[in-house]
Amino acid sequence: HWGYGKEDGPSAWHRQYPVAKGNRQSPIDIIPNEARRDSTLGPIFLKYDQCRSLNIANNGHSVVVEFDDSDDRSVVLGGPLDNPYRLKQFHFHWGGKGCEGSEHTVAGVGYASELHVVHWNAVKYKTYNDAAAAPDGLAVLGIFLELGDDHRWLHMMTDALYMVKFKGSATDFKGFNPKCLLPNSLHYWTYLGSLTTPPLHESVTWIVLKEPIVVSEKQLGMFRMLQFNGEEEDQRMRMENNFRPPQNLKERIVRSSN
């Protein structure tokens, strides 16, 4: 199975997932001066007030909070999107102690972590899995995390991490609204890309916010109590450095909101 180690990590994924060498892979290095300011790009709107979080889980690659996506109660719309995309889950990617951990980089500089809020096109596709394999199936909001003071609300999630220490563990996680994890500004870069983990489907319209949120080293350190391995496995592997490095931009341009 794939992972983030020397033998099963990002440089090996192409063997089982040849699309890893495709033309619209993610993440990328975003170069602000080369992004095309596009006046036709409107603001994005995040309609999360009616969202219903269900559970928090360790899937062996990250920690994921899942939402009830049985109707259009919580969606992202506007910006580069032609219709509303339904909120499905959010998860994080992070580094080891003090080293980089984001997936996208900005002019070659990485952040300590990156939050991905995943939405799917339920107007055109019947299921999330169908959407995840379609070129306009997913819209993922990328939010950078930089180190500084404690984040006021992140503790609501990090307090639950001890319940999902091992791969395959999950627990109820109700009443969490990801709006509390957004920065002040919704200015963004957008480009067409892919899932950053296998199966690496080229199905994502990326919307990467320019303004990071701030979390403390202590809070980010809580993520590293998680493990890649299941409880019954004898090899204990701390969950960290679960990020794919930037991929070739190929024939793409990155657009910038105003």
Ligand SMILES: NS(=O)(=O)c1ccc(O)c(NC(=O)NCCCCO)c1
């Ligand atoms: N990082 S991402 O581009 O935002 C992203 C968004 C949605 C996804 O579905 C995946 N990948 C995924 O689900 N892979 C299946 C195996 C994982 C659980 O076993 C990655």
Ligand SMILES: [Zn+2]
């Ligand atoms: Zn991700």
